[in-house]
Amino acid sequence: MSPRESLATVHDRIAHAARLAGRDPANVTLVAVSKTHPAEAIRPLLDAGQRVFGENRVAEAEAKWPALRDEYPGVELHLVGQLQSNKADAAAVLFDCIHSLDRPSLVAALARAAERTGRAPRCFVQVNIGDEPQKGGCAIADLPALLAEARGAALPVAGLMAVPPAGVEAAPYFALLAKLARDNGVAGLSMGMSDDLEAAVMLGATYVRVGSALFGARA
Ligand SMILES: *Cc1c(COP(=O)(O)O)cnc(C)c1O
Secondary structure, X not given: OOHHHHHHHHHHHHHHHHHHOOOOHHHOEEEEEOOOOOHHXXXXXXXXXXXXXXXXXXXXXXXXXXXXXXXXXXXXXXXXXXXXXXHHHHHHHHOOEEEEEOOHHHHHHHXXXXXXXXXXXXXXXXXXXXXXXXXXXXXHXXXXXHHHHHHHOOXXXXXXXXXXXXXXXXXXXXXXXXXXXXXXXXXXXXXXXXXXXXXXXXXXXXXXXXXXXXXXXXX
């Protein structure tokens, strides 16, 4: 499949799932996760009209995106990987949205970064939805306090994000994240990847983060 065909296929999958659930597909934003892929692999999607992209490392995004942004106006860049506090300034300058706000120290670092850089990216609070020790995200029990800290620091909170455990049915975890969002009064839901985006969209995802279905397998 050409990149243009892959993009059309992913859009069709999103639209089909949204319609089944009585949702407007326009309320689901596709984040094309271009991590590990070079500019030559990204350009065909830009040429096809895709403008929202995700990266998981600040340094890699800094190396790839400033030049692409000069070439293609209107790019929106999302950080979908863990963020170290000492890279908060660089992330604030580069990214429009951060999907991995998961601890009080990062709230503080992003608040300082906003003062220093004048840039405050929208943030999704990442929840460790399957309670997995190796994964990023705040514990479910810590979510209300972390949301309160983020709001207190005037960070623009866009919603909740999660990556369900691998190898098991993802839908219950998506449903749980949606419930946590309702319970805590946040609107956005960043959930669903290449293999499970239909379930995520049917359960309310407003952002799906899709890599391999668009770019092929990562090396
Ligand atoms: C890599 C990545 C994705 C995309 O995963 P695919 O399975 O390739 O679609 C989505 N979200 C996060 C947080 C990622 O790191």
